[in-house]
Amino acid sequence: xxxxxxxxxxxxxxxxxxxxxxCDPISGHTALYWYRQSLGQGLEFLIYFQGxxxxxKSGLPSDRFSAERTGGSVSTLTIQRTQQExxxxxxxxxxxxxxxAQETQYFGPGTRLLVL
Amino acid sequence: xxxxxQTQPGMFVQEKEAVxxxxxxxxxxQSYGLFWYKxxxxxxxxxxxxxxxxxxxxxxxxxxxxxxxxxRKSANxxxxxxQLGDSAMYFCAxxxxxxxxxxxxxxxxxxx
Numbered sequence: 001x002x003x004x005x006x007x008x009x010x011x012x013x014x015x016x017x018x019x020x021x022x023c024d025p026i027s028g029h030t031a032l033y034w035y036r037q038s039l040g041q042g043l044e045f046l047i048y049f050q051g052x053x054x055x056x057k058s059g060l061p062s063d064r065f066s067a068e069r070t071g072g073s074v075s076t077l078t079i080q081r082t083q084q085e086x087x088x089x090x091x092x093x094x095x096x097x098x099x100x101a102q103e104t105q106y107f108g109p110g111t112r113l114l115v116l
Numbered sequence: 117x118x119x120x121x122q123t124q125p126g127m128f129v130q131e132k133e134a135v136x137x138x139x140x141x142x143x144x145x146q147s148y149g150l151f152w153y154k155x156x157x158x159x160x161x162x163x164x165x166x167x168x169x170x171x172x173x174x175x176x177x178x179x180x181x182x183x184x185x186x187x188r189k190s191a192n193x194x195x196x197x198x199q200l201g202d203s204a205m206y207f208c209a210x211x212x213x214x215x216x217x218x219x220x221x222x223x224x225x226x227x228x
Binding site: 048110 | 151162163207209211214216217
């Protein structure tokens, strides 16, 4: 079956612009995660969605970052007023959601964001 | 808080030989899970192997095995019969709440 997909694969934007990154999880997976991978910080958790529960936003680095998940499937990560330090690879992952804390997370190919 | 330490920034291995990638972790939880992921130059994170803290046997998946030493809090990845396609970054991770906590990674280069 299809894996996790993300779009766009690459995004170049100017400082101050808003960007939207999209994630399509594996069909049937109720748990969805966003991570950020940057040279200086490694892999960092950003946000977690599980079904209809309130998302865990504890990893979002500032109020410029937000995410939503519509219909329990597709998720969009939005970065407002982008800064150069937002340049990174944004990875989305999903898991079945049966026992989220013990499940394997399957990752998408990522979106490479470059803020000029 | 959970912490993952990978002390080897880079490793070389000769093709067809075995290699061990180190991972130590810190947690006060009794129940936890440990994961290894491979990230080739294409960027995608590929799940390799999982070890649960209560699993009595070391996990194995094909050429990958996990040398799990609970008392020492280590979960080293062993890759047998290395192949050129194994050249990649390897991450050890631990589940913590609703997220994975990753180590800094080890770059593995397989020489022909």
